[in-house]
Amino acid sequence: MKAEIITIGDEILIGQIVDTNSAFIAKALNKIGVSVYQITSVQDDKVHILNAFENAERNVDIVIITGGLGPTKDDITKTTLAHYFEDTLVYDDAVLANIKYLWKNFVKQPLLQVNIDQSLVLSKATALMNKSGSAPGMWIEKNNTVFISLPGVPYEMKGLMNEEVLPRISEKFDCPFILHKTLLTYGLGESVIAERIKDWEAALPSSIKLAYLPNLGRVRLRLSSTGFDEAVISAAVEAQVTALLPLINDIFVGFEEQSSIEQIIGNQLVKLGKTLAIAESCTGGKIAENITAYPGASTYFKGGMVAYSTASKINILKVDEDLIEKHSVVSSEVAEAMAENVKRVFDSDYGIATTGNAGPSKGDSDEAVGTVVIAIATPKGVYSQKFNFGTQRLRVVQKAVTMAFTLFQKEIFKKC
Amino acid sequence: MKAEIITIGDEILIGQIVDTNSAFIAKALNKIGVSVYQITSVQDDKVHILNAFENAERNVDIVIITGGLGPTKDDITKTTLAHYFEDTLVYDDAVLANIKYLWKNFVKQPLLQVNIDQSLVLSKATALMNKSGSAPGMWIEKNNTVFISLPGVPYEMKGLMNEEVLPRISEKFDCPFILHKTLLTYGLGESVIAERIKDWEAALPSSIKLAYLPNLGRVRLRLSSTGFDEAVISAAVEAQVTALLPLINDIFVGFEEQSSIEQIIGNQLVKLGKTLAIAESCTGGKIAENITAYPGASTYFKGGMVAYSTASKINILKVDEDLIEKHSVVSSEVAEAMAENVKRVFDSDYGIATTGNAGPSKGDSDEAVGTVVIAIATPKGVYSQKFNFGTQRLRVVQKAVTMAFTLFQKEIFKKC
Numbered sequence: 108m109k110a111e112i113i114t115i116g117d118e119i120l121i122g123q124i125v126d127t128n129s130a131f132i133a134k135a136l137n138k139i140g141v142s143v144y145q146i147t148s149v150q151d152d153k154v155h156i157l158n159a160f161e162n163a164e165r166n167v168d169i170v171i172i173t174g175g176l177g178p179t180k181d182d183i184t185k186t187t188l189a190h191y192f193e194d195t196l197v198y199d200d201a202v203l204a205n206i207k208y209l210w211k212n213f214v215k216q217p218l219l220q221v222n223i224d225q226s227l228v229l230s231k232a233t234a235l236m237n238k239s240g241s242a243p244g245m246w247i248e249k250n251n252t253v254f255i256s257l258p259g260v261p262y263e264m265k266g267l268m269n270e271e272v273l274p275r276i277s278e279k280f281d282c283p284f285i286l287h288k289t290l291l292t293y294g295l296g297e298s299v300i301a302e303r304i305k306d307w308e309a310a311l312p313s314s315i316k317l318a319y320l321p322n323l324g325r326v327r328l329r330l331s332s333t334g335f336d337e338a339v340i341s342a343a344v345e346a347q348v349t350a351l352l353p354l355i356n357d358i359f360v361g362f363e364e365q366s367s368i369e370q371i372i373g374n375q376l377v378k379l380g381k382t383l384a385i386a387e388s389c390t391g392g393k394i395a396e397n398i399t400a401y402p403g404a405s406t407y408f409k410g411g412m413v414a415y416s417t418a419s420k421i422n423i424l425k426v427d428e429d430l431i432e433k434h435s436v437v438s439s440e441v442a443e444a445m446a447e448n449v450k451r452v453f454d455s456d457y458g459i460a461t462t463g464n465a466g467p468s469k470g471d472s473d474e475a476v477g478t479v480v481i482a483i484a485t486p487k488g489v490y491s492q493k494f495n496f497g498t499q500r501l502r503v504v505q506k507a508v509t510m511a512f513t514l515f516q517k518e519i520f521k522k523c
Numbered sequence: 524m525k526a527e528i529i530t531i532g533d534e535i536l537i538g539q540i541v542d543t544n545s546a547f548i549a550k551a552l553n554k555i556g557v558s559v560y561q562i563t564s565v566q567d568d569k570v571h572i573l574n575a576f577e578n579a580e581r582n583v584d585i586v587i588i589t590g591g592l593g594p595t596k597d598d599i600t601k602t603t604l605a606h607y608f609e610d611t612l613v614y615d616d617a618v619l620a621n622i623k624y625l626w627k628n629f630v631k632q633p634l635l636q637v638n639i640d641q642s643l644v645l646s647k648a649t650a651l652m653n654k655s656g657s658a659p660g661m662w663i664e665k666n667n668t669v670f671i672s673l674p675g676v677p678y679e680m681k682g683l684m685n686e687e688v689l690p691r692i693s694e695k696f697d698c699p700f701i702l703h704k705t706l707l708t709y710g711l712g713e714s715v716i717a718e719r720i721k722d723w724e725a726a727l728p729s730s731i732k733l734a735y736l737p738n739l740g741r742v743r744l745r746l747s748s749t750g751f752d753e754a755v756i757s758a759a760v761e762a763q764v765t766a767l768l769p770l771i772n773d774i775f776v777g778f779e780e781q782s783s784i785e786q787i788i789g790n791q792l793v794k795l796g797k798t799l800a801i802a803e804s805c806t807g808g809k810i811a812e813n814i815t816a817y818p819g820a821s822t823y824f825k826g827g828m829v830a831y832s833t834a835s836k837i838n839i840l841k842v843d844e845d846l847i848e849k850h851s852v853v854s855s856e857v858a859e860a861m862a863e864n865v866k867r868v869f870d871s872d873y874g875i876a877t878t879g880n881a882g883p884s885k886g887d888s889d890e891a892v893g894t895v896v897i898a899i900a901t902p903k904g905v906y907s908q909k910f911n912f913g914t915q916r917l918r919v920v921q922k923a924v925t926m927a928f929t930l931f932q933k934e935i936f937k938k939c
Contacts, residue, residue: 118734120549126546134537136538143538145566146563177713179717180724289539296632297595318533385829391816396812402916405832423868501816502678
């Protein structure tokens, strides 16, 4: 079962927005056994959109189209679909009732003709109810291909995917089971890993595909397999993982699909009944933000401070001014004091602290741009490590965040 | 001058990563006058990649390919390119010297044959030096089309784009000037805006294209135009902006290309010589993170606190326990106290505070999920506003961040 995702909108092709919809849709389709053959982003141009529809129809069983369903003149997906299917647009009563309900209770602005016209759908289509907005989705079958049109606004698209599209696809098609299992590693480059596991890789059955995904000091190893018997697929992949793990024991940090590293950390803290506080300088709140991205974080996250300036490290985090004077603000001593003090101030079991020069200028320290010190305070003591993450500001910050999570994960998973 | 971006990699098509490279490349190409006709993401599959090359060659002048250049077996872009161009791979001495230099000074791991093989390039190609990694870029001309192959790792791709690809394209092609001007609005839906500006829109010259980009309570209005005389294009777009602004005076908050809202805020604070501190509850550090994403933030950002738990609001931010008891933790009173206290603690001129229930559970307050109070403390006083941003956790947080910036921007741009 193959799908193509077609995203429509000039904003994607001029780089004004990053297309996050496609990744969401692709992941959701994979989970129900549909593999994505291609993702195509095209301009708000009728001829171009028609070409994309034609190409997709030739190659896949399911075409998911996002964007171009708004009420304004630049939105042409619906009329283009009508042209492609040689169909006309008709008002859908249920959709119109939904629009009237939304306008009365939430939008609270006058209902204009263009809003009413949002309830127009192709006569051959099944309208898919959009609970968060005025643009309905549509499900249209042509020969052996299903075309599904969805709004481009991410939360509207997600609601429609989860509530309407995925259940209908699962019902209509007999989909196989697609399994991805991704091992997160830290500390070695992909070529060294490949060399180390080459015998294992050479012996992989052809039904299991291996991919190396390197980025910022981490390499992810993904095993993928597809088949109709979930138990057989799972057992085959698990057997390979079991054979692989001893070979990468020193660099393996966890499985991606099980959860993200922030979730792994959160679950472990809950299990241990321990809490965390964070003092951030160069990472500017990004560690705390990642930690709080998950519901339930308040049970183990006591709080964080962004002590950006040297003065705030002294005044708020109570880092000794002499310590900064003596060792510089980017030093193990200061990082460790920050971690210990934030732990004390928030009365938590663990503290994480970062201090560094993200660049481009050196700030209040003589350390080279890219230098970051990460400290971990534990119930038993405190320690730190110094890194250099290069000269590109956002990359330095991202690497520091990743490394902070990696170090902290190692800490809380230590054998006692 | 038209381009197509082809991104190669199963990780995109299974939704494991969001393709951020394409937006970067599209934006960079637009700046030098190249418009992007299509973005196509394809699997690590030889036949599929060859098809994508063929289609692109038919439609555009420039094909930019990313991904699939690594040293491991799943990387097949280079051999597929050799097949497409009926060419062979040859070692490039300069690339090999660069790899040896990187391995000796940074990687510090044994140089394997697969690393040496990274210096193989098509004999017909010009190798483009990658200063951050072992995979070189390639520039290959065929009839009237240029194919450019780049690594998929974002910072390597960006380095090659900026240092090699963009200068070469500008030199080879006579590109027009592409202008986008985007007006940020807040407070009205796109259909109401369209109704309000319909006479202006109807009178737009055909050389200027208007797009409505709605998301999370904001609508962006983008004007785009292309031509060879920059002065003429700019004047024409400016004239339309001048005519448009009086119609949307009450909802207009700034221009996007000039800078993001965080940068507009930063620049204004620098201009005023004022400073800012932030106390965040439900936004979990995201406001501080956005503020510190820009170099130079330390001149106006004094620091932030993530007071996630009720206890930390009392202990760290010194919010009166009775006040929380009496009004609940999600209340105007508590938000205003947080904003004033964080301003006092960090000795800043302004304070921003958020408190709310992002969901899915209600936390320590009886307020409905989605309720967020945002408070602004100024040199003259403090005020707050209460919102409900719905029931989806991440959306609630994003809307709260957006609204905090919008309110704060209004504050610091107030006429005195």
